[in-house]
Amino acid sequence: MSATGSAAGGDVVLVLVEQHDGTPRGSALELLAAARALGTVHAVLLGQVSDAAVARLGAYGAVAVHVVGVPTPEASLPPAVAAVLAGLVDKTGASTVLVASTFPNKELAARLALATGAGLVVDASAVQRGPDGRVVTTQQVFAASWTLRGEVTAARAVVALKPNAVHAAPVATPVLPPVITHDAATLFDGVPGTRVRVVERTPRPESSRPDLGEAQVVVVGGRGVAGDFSPVEDLADALGGAVGATRVATDEGWISHETQVGQTGVMISPRLYIGAGVSGAVHHRGGMQASEVIVAVNNDVDAPIFEFADFGVVGDLFTVLPQAAAEIRRLKAQG
Amino acid sequence: MRIVVCVKHVPDLQAERSFTADGRVDRSQGDGTLSELDEHAVEAALVLTETLGGEVTVVTVGPADAEDAVRRGLQMGAQHAVHVIDDAIAGSDVFGTALVLAAAIRRLGAEGGVDLVITGMAALDGLMSVLPSLLAAHLDLPQATLAAELTVADDVVRVRRDLDHVTEVLEAPLPAVVSVTDQANEPRYPNFKGIMAARKTPVTAWSLADLGIDPATVGDAGARTRVLEATPRPVREDRVLITDDGEAGLRLAAYLAENRLLG
Numbered sequence: 255m256s257a258t259g260s261a262a263g264g265d266v267v268l269v270l271v272e273q274h275d276g277t278p279r280g281s282a283l284e285l286l287a288a289a290r291a292l293g294t295v296h297a298v299l300l301g302q303v304s305d306a307a308v309a310r311l312g313a314y315g316a317v318a319v320h321v322v323g324v325p326t327p328e329a330s331l332p333p334a335v336a337a338v339l340a341g342l343v344d345k346t347g348a349s350t351v352l353v354a355s356t357f358p359n360k361e362l363a364a365r366l367a368l369a370t371g372a373g374l375v376v377d378a379s380a381v382q383r384g385p386d387g388r389v390v391t392t393q394q395v396f397a398a399s400w401t402l403r404g405e406v407t408a409a410r411a412v413v414a415l416k417p418n419a420v421h422a423a424p425v426a427t428p429v430l431p432p433v434i435t436h437d438a439a440t441l442f443d444g445v446p447g448t449r450v451r452v453v454e455r456t457p458r459p460e461s462s463r464p465d466l467g468e469a470q471v472v473v474v475g476g477r478g479v480a481g482d483f484s485p486v487e488d489l490a491d492a493l494g495g496a497v498g499a500t501r502v503a504t505d506e507g508w509i510s511h512e513t514q515v516g517q518t519g520v521m522i523s524p525r526l527y528i529g530a531g532v533s534g535a536v537h538h539r540g541g542m543q544a545s546e547v548i549v550a551v552n553n554d555v556d557a558p559i560f561e562f563a564d565f566g567v568v569g570d571l572f573t574v575l576p577q578a579a580a581e582i583r584r585l586k587a588q589g
Numbered sequence: 590m591r592i593v594v595c596v597k598h599v600p601d602l603q604a605e606r607s608f609t610a611d612g613r614v615d616r617s618q619g620d621g622t623l624s625e626l627d628e629h630a631v632e633a634a635l636v637l638t639e640t641l642g643g644e645v646t647v648v649t650v651g652p653a654d655a656e657d658a659v660r661r662g663l664q665m666g667a668q669h670a671v672h673v674i675d676d677a678i679a680g681s682d683v684f685g686t687a688l689v690l691a692a693a694i695r696r697l698g699a700e701g702g703v704d705l706v707i708t709g710m711a712a713l714d715g716l717m718s719v720l721p722s723l724l725a726a727h728l729d730l731p732q733a734t735l736a737a738e739l740t741v742a743d744d745v746v747r748v749r750r751d752l753d754h755v756t757e758v759l760e761a762p763l764p765a766v767v768s769v770t771d772q773a774n775e776p777r778y779p780n781f782k783g784i785m786a787a788r789k790t791p792v793t794a795w796s797l798a799d800l801g802i803d804p805a806t807v808g809d810a811g812a813r814t815r816v817l818e819a820t821p822r823p824v825r826e827d828r829v830l831i832t833d834d835g836e837a838g839l840r841l842a843a844y845l846a847e848n849r850l851l852g
Contacts, residue, residue, distance in 0.1 A: 274754075331759075332722065333732065356753055357710075357718060357735060364719030365726050368684065373813035376719065390817070401820050408813040449731040453747070454758040467753055471852050493845075494852040511772070512751060518626065518710060518771045520753065526850045547850060549841065560830060565844050569833025577838025585846050 265293030266348040268320075268339065270359070271311065274460065276304050278311060280468050281354040283422035286314040288381055288415055289352050290425070292389065296346060298339065300324050303433065313428040320346075323438045327452035332358050336365035338438070343370050343410070350389055352381070355414035355521075356467065363412045373406030376414040379523065379544065389413065394523075397536065398543035416523050416544070417468040458512065464496045466513060471495030471526045474515055474542070477502045478531015478552060478571055483509055485575035486530050492579040492586075498522065500538050516541035530571040534559025551575065590643035590704040590741070590763075592634040593694050594667065595720070596627040597709075598651050598658035626709035627658070628665070628776035633739050633769045634707050635666045635777070641741060643704075644668040646697060650678060650689045656792055663787035664779030670790065671697070675797040677804035682814060685807035687723035692800035694728060698764075705746060706766045710735055721768040731761035737772040 267289040271282040282297075289295040297316040299307075301324045308319050322338050324330050339351055339362070351366060353359040360376045367374035373389070375381075380392035389411035393402045406413075466472065471493045475486035477500065490497045498515040499508070515522055517540035527545035532538065534550070534557055542548075543562065550563035551571045560566045567574055634645040646669040647662030649655050659670035673693050678685065697703050706728070711718035725732035738749040744763045749756070750770075761767075779787070797804055805811065829844070831837055845851055 333725070358752060360719050361722040361732075361734060364683070364722045367813070368687075368723055368726050371813075374683070374719070375814060394822075399822050401822060402816055403818040403820075404814050404816045406813065407815050450733060450759050450761045452757060453760050454756075456756045457754060458756060460754060465753075471850070492852075493850075512753070526845070526852075547848060549844075551837075551841075555832075563830070564825060564828055565841065566828070566830040567833055567837045567841060568830070569837050574833055574838045574841065577836075578841040579838075581839050581842035582845065582851055585842060586851055 265350065266346045267293040267295050268342055268346065268348045268351045269295060269297050269316070270335075270339065270351070270353040271297045271299050272354060273299065273301070273303075273307065274465075276302070276307060278307055279354070279465070280422065281417040283310075283314045284417065284420045285352045285354060285415055286311065286316055287422045288420040289350075290315040291382055292350050292352075296320060296342075296348065297431070298322070298342060300330060300335065300338070308433055309428075309430060312431045313424045314422060315425045315428075316431045317429060319431045319433045320436060321433055322436045325438055327455055328450060329438060331450060331452070332362035333365055333450075336362040336369065338436075339366050340369045342436070349410055351410075351412045353412075353414050355416045360414050363414045367410075367412040370410050370412075371408055372410035372412045373408040374412050375404065375406065377521070378413050378415050379419045381413050381415060394544040397517075397540040416521070418470060418523050418525065461497075463490060464494070466496045466498055466515070466520050467522060469496035469522070470524050471528075472498050472515070472522050472524045472542075472545075473528045473530065474498040474500065474532055475503055475509070475530050476500040476532030476538075479503065479508065480531075481506065481508045482572075485572055485579075489528065489530075489575045489579045489582075492582040493526070493528075495524075495526070495528075498542075500532055500535070529559055529563075530575055532559055533557045534562070590638065590641055591697075591702050592638060592643065592645050592705045592707060593697055593703050594627070594630045594634045594645060594647050594662060595690055595694075595706065595708045595724070596631065596647050596649050596658045596662055597624045598649060598655040624658070624709055626711055626771060628661075628709075629769050629771055629773050630707045630709045631662050631665050631667060632774045632776040633736075634705075636774065637705070637739075637741055646671060648690065648693050648697075649673070650681075650686055650693075652679070659792055660787060661779070663790050663792075664783045665777060666779075666783055668790075670792040671795060672792050673795045673797075673800065675804070677797055677808045677810075680809035680812060681807045682812045683720055683723065684813065685811045687720055687727060688807060688811075689797070689800065689802060690720070691724055691727035692802055693795060694724070696795070696800060704744075704763045705741070706730070706764070708766070708768045710768050710770045718768075721766050725766040728766065731765045732767070733759045733761045733765060734768040736767055736769045739767060739769055739773055 378391040384390040389406040473490040523544040550559040645667040733748040736748040
């Protein structure tokens with residue numbers, strides 16, 4: 255391996271594509287768009303893939319689709335997926351691997367980087383190549399109060415990119431990428447993850463609203479909703495957004511735990527964040543401050559969230575939210 | 590059972606945090622603390638040894654003030670503490686840190702055995718939640734991370750975890766590496782007895798040489814990434830704060846429309 259970064263162009267960039275109901279997730283299309291600026295894009299899918307999904311990956315820039323079977327539940331655990339990707343890095347000579355920045359993906363990214371000698375960047379909000387071909391990333395850190403630009407000095411890079419960081423635009427002249435099927439057994443050989451047994455795996459029903467981690471608009475309810483999330487849900491629906499909650503709201507049992515936004519819950523970076531009855535405590539901030547536009551509605555003028563909100567309303571969320579939702583629906587109906 | 594808990598000293602979250610000119614976290618300002626998320630790891634270890642018997646060793650890597658983190662672990666009730674300290678470690682990325690911690694755990698294993706390694710879910714200062722995975726890889730142990738529930742029976746650790754779209758129950762034979770979330774437990778506050786006992790407990794200091802680590806593999810020399818630039822988020826000048834006069838909802842909708850945010 256050379257000490258400098260590889261040149262752009264012919265470089266293969268592997269993109270780990272996650273699916274829901276047989277369709278690539280929105281975050282995967284964003285990864286493909288980001289990968290196009292880095293080199294030749296190869297998509298990697300675990301499990302089954304439909305013709306429609308392959309065409310969609312082609313529409314967003316993939317020129318090849320690698321499909322690896324998942325023979326057992328254990329085969330989708332991060333150590334096993336890392337081993338699969340390491341095998342594919344070896345086979346394709348890829349210089350860069352992109353994954354969506356979720357907890358399990360960050361784990362597999364780290365193991366992949368360790369196995370391949372790559373530099374690792376997680377929670378990246380942008381990725382491109384520097385003038386010398388090195389992978390250059392941007393991260394928001396310390397509750398998005400600082401922006402770090404860094405470069406990967408190793409010859410290979412593994413980058414976990416946050417949802418909504420990149421606009422997922424289709425390519426002008428898509429091709430139907432060839433599907434290359436790999437034998438999982440050879441790729442999984444000797445993975446320590448296989449010593450872990452999946453006793454139970456229960457998918458949680460996904461709501462009809464957009465996925466919280468990927469949504470462009472998120473409306474969050476905090477202590478101020480006092481158990482009643484209906485105005486929060488109604489405003490989210492008016493905007494086609496997802497519903498989130500603070501730790502207090504989930505601990506009180508007002509809404510399910512997986513809606514918790516924060517450093518220990520879901521990290522979000524939507525185009526629009528609306529916090530209703532949210533004080534803006536530091537742990538919540540760490541999970542949402544990378545949002546592009548922050549709106550706060552709170553009846554406490556001293557709430558810390560007003561210190562960093564772009565648009566703040568001191569007022570009762572139970573009157574402000576319904577009024578806003580009705581007006582938004584009226585404006586949207588006008589077109 | 591013998592449990593090792595890896596802890597990290599982090600800048601106080603409530604304090605202003607910043608970077609030095611060379612792109613490192615500025616650790617000169619204000620008090621540091623044991624990462625809150627690591628307290629859940631210490632608590633989990635204490636509960637297990639209280640029910641199953643055994644001892645807890647807290648381990649940290651870092652400069653002199655990192656000792657505060659293991660001290661806090663001792664105050665909570667851990668029996669032993671190890672602090673890996675060496676000038677060559679400065680500037681280590683997560684790979685360097687994992688390499689050093691893994692070597693320390695290996696030495697503890699050689700000296701008396703290690704059945705379980707527990708970490709917090711992330712370090713709040715850098716959010717590098719990947720450390721447990723790297724430890725598992727280095728030590729060639731099974732990993733069961735992000736435990737919201739953790740139990741041990743018959744030399745098998747069982748973990749329940751809630752991921753973005755799925756809930757899983759995993760089992761791994763000991764020895765294993767696990768990480769716990771803030772859902773796993775409510776960390777205890779050190780009591781007077783614990784604080785007094787912690788004062789008398791020596792903290793074992795190990796250097797890289799003690800662990801047989803080549804200094805060139807850690808610190809700045811071993812890092813695979815480099816900070817080019819650290820800039821504070823600019824204060825937005827166009828921020829708006831209004832008090833509801835009966836029409837705030839309409840003004841909010843208008844603001845969203847102006848900024849093309851109606852979805």
